[in-house]
Amino acid sequence: MSDGLPPLREVIAACQLTARKSLGQNFLLDLNLTGRIARAAEPLKDHTIVEVGPGPGGLTRALLHEGAQKVIAIERDERVMPALEEISNRYPGRLDIIEGDALEVDWQNLIDGPAKVVANLPYNIATPLLTGWLGGETWPPWYSSLTLMFQKEVAERIVAEPGSKTFGRLSVLSQWRSSAVKLFDIDRRAFTPPPKVTSSVVQITPIVGGHQPCRSDALQRVTAAAFGQRRKMLRSSLKTVTSDPALLLDRVGIDPQLRAEQLEVNDFCRLASEIDD
Numbered sequence: 001m002s003d004g005l006p007p008l009r010e011v012i013a014a015c016q017l018t019a020r021k022s023l024g025q026n027f028l029l030d031l032n033l034t035g036r037i038a039r040a041a042e043p044l045k046d047h048t049i050v051e052v053g054p055g056p057g058g059l060t061r062a063l064l065h066e067g068a069q070k071v072i073a074i075e076r077d078e079r080v081m082p083a084l085e086e087i088s089n090r091y092p093g094r095l096d097i098i099e100g101d102a103l104e105v106d107w108q109n110l111i112d113g114p115a116k117v118v119a120n121l122p123y124n125i126a127t128p129l130l131t132g133w134l135g136g137e138t139w140p141p142w143y144s145s146l147t148l149m150f151q152k153e154v155a156e157r158i159v160a161e162p163g164s165k166t167f168g169r170l171s172v173l174s175q176w177r178s179s180a181v182k183l184f185d186i187d188r189r190a191f192t193p194p195p196k197v198t199s200s201v202v203q204i205t206p207i208v209g210g211h212q213p214c215r216s217d218a219l220q221r222v223t224a225a226a227f228g229q230r231r232k233m234l235r236s237s238l239k240t241v242t243s244d245p246a247l248l249l250d251r252v253g254i255d256p257q258l259r260a261e262q263l264e265v266n267d268f269c270r271l272a273s274e275i276d277d
Contacts, residue, residue: 003065005090011056011083012192020077026191027055028120028149033190034062037201040183041118041147044068048115050143052102052129053122056083063118064091074098074105102129111142120149123195127154127170134173135216139206146204147183155182155200167261168230169223175265176211176219180204211266218272226260226268233257241275248274 006014008029017027028034037059038044045067054060054073057080063071064087073084073095081099088095098105103125121129126148133146150158153166158174159182160166174180186199221241229237235256238245249256252270254263 003061003090005061005087008056008058011086015056015079015083017056017079026120026123026193026195028058028186028191030190031058031062033186034059035066036184037120037147037149038062038066038068038118040201040203041116041145042066044116046114047144048072048111048113050074050107050111050115050117050119052117052119052125054080054084055120056080057087059118059120060084060087060095064094068094070094070096072096072098072110074100074102076101103132107133107142108138115143116145116147117143118147120199123151126150130158130170131173131220134176134178134204135220137216139177140208141206144206147201148204149186149199149201151195152185152198152200155202158182158202158204162264163261165261169220169227172223172265172268173220174204176269177208178204178206212269212273214269214272215276218276219268222268222271222275223260226263230260233259234263238271 012027044063049063049068049071051060051063051071051073054075060071060073071094075084075097078099081097084097088097133141133143156166157168157170159180160168160171181203183201183203186201188194188198225240226234226237233256234249234254235245237260238248242248246256248271252274254267
């Protein structure tokens with residue numbers, strides 16, 4: 001990728017950047033890889049692209065180079081602002097930089113029109129951001145897709161099938177009203193500094209219909225209880241959400257001796273609806 005901007009290693013040196021563990025930072029410097037991530041989210045042109053944690057801007061540059069007409073980059077680290085401003089100057093009017101905490105953003109009011117999220121999420125806020133995006137009561141949500149990088153083990157939990165050891169709360173929340181696929185892995189050596197684990201890019205696309213409707217907060221309560229004690233049978237693990245788990249399970253026709261990973265996504269939706277009733 002040639003965009004007329006300095007190599008990322010020079011940008012990092014000029015800004016005297018070192019990745020901060022407290023911010024969950026690992027900088028992806030390979031512009032071929034950032035380009036691959038950006039292309040995975042195509043089409044980009046007619047959408048506002050939200051990026052969380054752009055750092056020195058490797059993925060930001062790829063998104064703009066691949067045709068995104070508007071990128072909103074949300075970043076807490078004031079040290080990278082000169083690098084992002086340089087990108088903004090290279091692509092006038094196409095990059096908005098918001099300095100702040102992505103966990104506190106009011107997404108509905110920030111975005112106007114079709115939007116996608118494309119991000120190498122900071123590891124320390126990746127899961128709460130994802131569950132927040134997946135849990136909105138308004139559906140379809142404000143975005144048409146999420147193309148996100150996670151630690152590989154988190155990515156595998158997101159796409160895991162019922163019955164597998166990795167099937168868990170994130171699997172249910174990600175597959176409840178969306179389709180989730182793992183696209184590709186990225187070797188740890190592509191980052192500076194290299195994390196201890198491989199990373200993976202996942203794409204989550206909202207869908208309408210499918211599983212039984214239920215309220216997000218009820219589903220989150222049920223999955224938190226069931227998977228919080230996943231080695232226990234449901235008749236024991238669900239005691240935190242109902243005084244009589246056996247009665248609850250009988251009402252929805254689920255064997256109380258099963259464990260959480262043995263249920264289907266729709267079973268959790270039925271449990272959540274029953275708790276609400």
